[in-house]
Amino acid sequence: MTRDFFKRTSCRACLAKSLTPVLSLGRQPLANAFVRAHDLTKSEKTFPLAIEFCGRCSMVQLSHVVNPAVLFADYHYLTSASAPLIEHFSSLANTIASHVSVHDLVVEIGSNDGTLLQALKGRCRVLGVDPAKNVAWRAVSLGVRTIPTFFSNALAEEIVRKEGAARVIVANNVIAHIDDLDDVVRGVRTLLDAKGFFLFEVHWVGNLIGKGGFDQIYHEHLSYFSLHALSTICTRFGLVLADVTVVPIHGESLQVTVRKSGSPSRRVHSLLQKERKIGLTRVSTYRTFARKVETTRRTLRTLILDLRKEGKTIVGYGAPAKGNTLLNYVRFTSKHLTYITDTTPLKWDRFAPGSHIRIVPPERLRTHRPDYILLLAWNYAPQILEKEKVLRKRGTKFIIPVPSVRII
Numbered sequence: 521m522t523r524d525f526f527k528r529t530s531c532r533a534c535l536a537k538s539l540t541p542v543l544s545l546g547r548q549p550l551a552n553a554f555v556r557a558h559d560l561t562k563s564e565k566t567f568p569l570a571i572e573f574c575g576r577c578s579m580v581q582l583s584h585v586v587n588p589a590v591l592f593a594d595y596h597y598l599t600s601a602s603a604p605l606i607e608h609f610s611s612l613a614n615t616i617a618s619h620v621s622v623h624d625l626v627v628e629i630g631s632n633d634g635t636l637l638q639a640l641k642g643r644c645r646v647l648g649v650d651p652a653k654n655v656a657w658r659a660v661s662l663g664v665r666t667i668p669t670f671f672s673n674a675l676a677e678e679i680v681r682k683e684g685a686a687r688v689i690v691a692n693n694v695i696a697h698i699d700d701l702d703d704v705v706r707g708v709r710t711l712l713d714a715k716g717f718f719l720f721e722v723h724w725v726g727n728l729i730g731k732g733g734f735d736q737i738y739h740e741h742l743s744y745f746s747l748h749a750l751s752t753i754c755t756r757f758g759l760v761l762a763d764v765t766v767v768p769i770h771g772e773s774l775q776v777t778v779r780k781s782g783s784p785s786r787r788v789h790s791l792l793q794k795e796r797k798i799g800l801t802r803v804s805t806y807r808t809f810a811r812k813v814e815t816t817r818r819t820l821r822t823l824i825l826d827l828r829k830e831g832k833t834i835v836g837y838g839a840p841a842k843g844n845t846l847l848n849y850v851r852f853t854s855k856h857l858t859y860i861t862d863t864t865p866l867k868w869d870r871f872a873p874g875s876h877i878r879i880v881p882p883e884r885l886r887t888h889r890p891d892y893i894l895l896l897a898w899n900y901a902p903q904i905l906e907k908e909k910v911l912r913k914r915g916t917k918f919i920i921p922v923p924s925v926r927i928i
């Protein structure tokens with residue numbers, strides 16, 4: 521792809537050509553493009569951010585696709601920066617380990633800094649694939665073999681030639697980042713051995729429009745999957761969507777097991793039924809969601825402007841990508857939030873894209889206690905509220921922005 525972005529005209533899951541626009545969040549910079557101080561005066565690239573619905577297979581996807589070379593050139597998301605994710609990955613590693621022996625190959629697509637594979641090392645042969653070079657080298661330095669490129673059918677063929685087929689392929693929070701899903705699913709079929717399984721986690725669109733937040737919409741997330749859409753893709757490639765569990769990651773994610781043979785479990789049937797019941801297969805459901813998003817924007821903006829008028833100090837907590845969708849959609853800047861804390865050292869002293877609010881280490885909260893904290897990393901609310909007990913006892917209030925604005 522030579523252009524910075526293009527308009528996608530077909531459904532990624534079933535290839536249908538008629539997609540219905542449901543929500544636009546305007547033009548936004550890339551949610552992970554944290555700005556260095558010396559670049560603050562330069563103009564930022566922005567791209568349309570909107571979602572569309574496929575009436576044929578219930579897929580929800582971004583209207584425009586940003587060139588991955590632009591999107592992942594300077595990537596700052598580290599799995600190991602989030603303690604709850606490390607915990608989740610270590611239990612996932614134990615589950616995988618119980619299905620493999622030391623000679624089996626486990627390949628992770630989107631292996632990031634190697635958090636999952638490191639937990640599996642020694643229990644099987646591990647191989648990571650991740651195109652974000654600045655992140656992949658971290659995995660390599662931990663001794664996790666990582667191919668710093670995009671997963672594709674061609675790469676799958678090469679891995680099979682050099683290493684043999686994989687017993688397990690894992691892909692967490694990465695399938696939604698891929699535009700040419702056909703090539704990746706074909707690659708999975710090429711790489712997987714007959715008895716193996718493909719285990720992946722994706723954010724569930726039912727969470728996005730229900731208990732979750734619209735802020736999970738950003739350019740990296742090209743697809744917002746229902747089980748209906750996932751099962752359409754599997755069927756097209758002759759794969760079996762064998763099992764599904766809803767896991768509490770990024771709100772609610774689907775942990776899906778795909779095999780080359782067998783039949784779907786009862787859990788698959790009942791989730792498909794639930795999706796129909798809650799309206800995930802109807803466009804009207806997404807239109808209602810779009811109206812709720814607009815209400816959240818108005819409520820949050822009024823609240824923060826009123827608090828600032830009263831002279832209250834407000835800061836952000838966590839600088840996740842989703843936080844930037846929210847800040848830019850509601851049009852907040854450093855006039856509204858003094859700073860944002862984050863546990864990721866790579867983000868410190870950079871500025872949030874678009875809003876240009878400075879990111880600082882969490883210690884700043886102890887020296888400059890704010891009156892209000894906008895919880896941008898709201899998906900970790902229980903852990904964070906517990907961790908910040910002392911701050912709350914001293915009077916700092918947390919504002920949870922989604923699915924509807926709450927103060928605690």
Ligand code: TYD
Pocket residue numbers: 597601602603604837838839840841842843861862863864897899900903904907
């Ligand atoms: P996350 O929600 O995992 O990712 P995404 O960017 O995909 O939306 O990001 C959580 C961010 O919040 C990450 O930058 C680390 C930060 N964080 C904190 O600063 N403090 C915390 O206690 C936790 C749990 C996360």
